[in-house]
Amino acid sequence: MIRWFLYHTAEDPFAFPVGSGLLKLRLFVQNGQQLSCTVIHSDRYDTPGSEIPLPMERIGSAGAYEIHEAVLQSATGKCRYLFHVENPAGDYVWYGERGLSENREHAGSFQYAYMHRPEAVKLPSWSSDAVVYQIFPNSYNGGTLKGITEKIPYLHQLGITAMYMTPIFESTTDHKYNTSDYYKVDPAFGSTEDLKALVDEAHRHGIRVLLDAVFNHSGDTFFAFKDVLEHGENSRYKDWFVIHSFPVVQTPSPNYETFAKAVSIMPKLNMDNPDVADYMMEVSKHWVREAGIDGWRLDVANEVSPRFWTRFRRELKAEFPELLLIGEIMHDSGPWLRGDQFDGGMNYVLRDAVLEFFAEQYAGPVRFMEQLLHQEALCNDQANSAMFQLLGSHDTLRFLTACKQG
Template identity: 30%
Template structure:
């Protein structure tokens, strides 16, 4: 007899997706006419606590509708349906929740219900400069050395300096796996200044720098002094010069804030007596002592993921909050007032909610147009960390998150691990759960310093890499380019994914591909601000979607197959005008023809095509 009820949250809930506080919603449910249903309830919960039970009203033999006035507080809510149905003369209760694949309903046992999610958020707006931007992530030591001699600035004691810029990176470790000598190439801030012209021509408008504060390592996630630029990178004057010269080219700077831990070799912990300050390791009377947790002073202390070199911070310690956020000369205020336009919070899951909220509030007080992004690896709308439901996207915390789900989805599709319909479902899950501003501000990355380089991930298949870039530059969200990906760098995980930028040995064809697609994105406002609708291509190898804003619509078609494919699209009273990806010029193609309002489109093997959908009534 089939399913008792049919409901799809992607189609039968209004409005679609996340809700503002106090915003009402309506749903409609279709009931199988072969069943005698006595009652249908829409059960709404906060975590596992029921907060409302709405009886759906019957509007016809098969349709039931329900309304809910809205939620008074921001948060992540859930719902399912319970149905009283007559079977063989007896009333039985059935439970319906969300399919694991899409927005459809499935019948479950009560204890195993997969519930629907509703994200309820306070209204907020992310600055346009960020949503309209192209972000470029620079790992400073590996990007460019701006010194005339090409020698590193202020080499650190007992460090390893590579003999050639092109050498492959490696770690020098002891028998226990501890790093005994940090390795450096000599990339610095002056080197970035020298390449601002290149980044501008590429189309970059945001530079996200890996940590630049003084630290022992090459990556600087072991902060030694939050208020000092690492001498190997330069000094405060050079950093200010970078900010100013970048701004003149329309490029904003974002810093990496590492606030869940410091380095053991820091002025705050000072395990190796490097600093004049009395550190927490040296004395329990240190003014920094309350920042850290010692089981037994000084050798046994809480550290980040068991790494002794990274002692954990009590982020809510009042003196730490003052130092980082609230003081007149706080870390946040010092660098933001200098001209930094935003921060990316490292390991946001490790930071308390109150810390992030306080940081966001103060950041906006200093510069209302500054942004706060965060490192979150999963769906950031429903993340549970340390048994606490996080509130990253509810309006008072993050403006943007690292889009690792975006990368995972794209890679899985291009490696043929999922079909195009499964890819649509994955994106729809995120689109349904994220507030609109969060979805439009999502950092759509395909590479970072923590994952395999995209070229290596896709088995050095250049055509597939180009398709991944095509996804980035046409999809909703902020494209995130990891330095060197555009130049054809390969690399497995750390340290192989942190090679130096291959100056004079770049893949010029790939760079041109990035330039062309960035140019197209910037040329068509719809590709930046437009909403996204997915097209059911009925072909496992073709992913298709529409970006639309006001009267303009852009159609994007991606064929991952090694074979030519054909797709038929039905758009009434419209014509398709293709964007030439190579030179960004418009042209009509004879290969596209229309019969009875259906476009018959040929797609070459592993190809991307972008069309501007024009209304015939306007012509």
């Protein structure tokens, strides 16, 4: 029996709706075999023999495998399908839910049970072609929100359509990732009124505004953690954090979970605690209502409970459907971009590929293109269109600096 490498599963990012009654299928096939692929599909309840053949398009090579795609149409949203894969010599296999077989019936069929409408993820209307400008407030035009507001006409002239600011809430550091008060703009930057004025001026120039939300951890000066430091095991907030023992010790090594590794000023929040989740949900809604912001960039999103993010998306999108949600994930972000958590991610995987090719000159254009196709295939189309396609950020070297070092 022929044994080619083939891979598909009837779930995102290998099967996902792209519109009303439209299902995109993605198939990985062994590279170098010149294989042609056809998807045979029908309604799940149709009788055998009513299937429709649909040739698949070869998108390109991603190293050891090729990517083939097709978009099938279903009037009912209930899809049954399998693949017919053939080489130039006429050798072929059927590929279905039960694996590879030269016998069609033995291969079985994949089932996409039903295309529920919400599965065709609707992104904010402004997001897919947005040109985003990142601002680190502490070091931008005087380090204040008023200073940023003064520069909005200039940013508009540059062609910027959205800006993302790193944290602006009260904190003891210049980067503000150790939040003291989630409801207060840091006085060093200005006030809530200054933020409102900034957002209003940005909107007058057609620029959307995203803020940075830090829900993975707080600062050690956050009211709840201060209470734990004072009252120890008797604190009503002890379960807001992940504390291993009492009394709480901060130095030389904290006995509680933190951001990264032993960063004592950033205690990790227990987002599985309903009280913590409720608190942060209200924070996230407050600033959209109060200041009219257009989105959240979620810090260390991959270490926060997925249950919280599912709720986060559901509640925010219900009230603010045009709000953009971007997760900071510095590796493959596909698992968070299935339509139930974030709209897009910060595409550090793309940055890695671009750096490897342009700065490090590690490999040639073939590997570069393979990496781009591989990365694109890990997400559905909607998520890919909402990615922050960045070459650098406050967490990295500037791209030009990296190129010069390379």
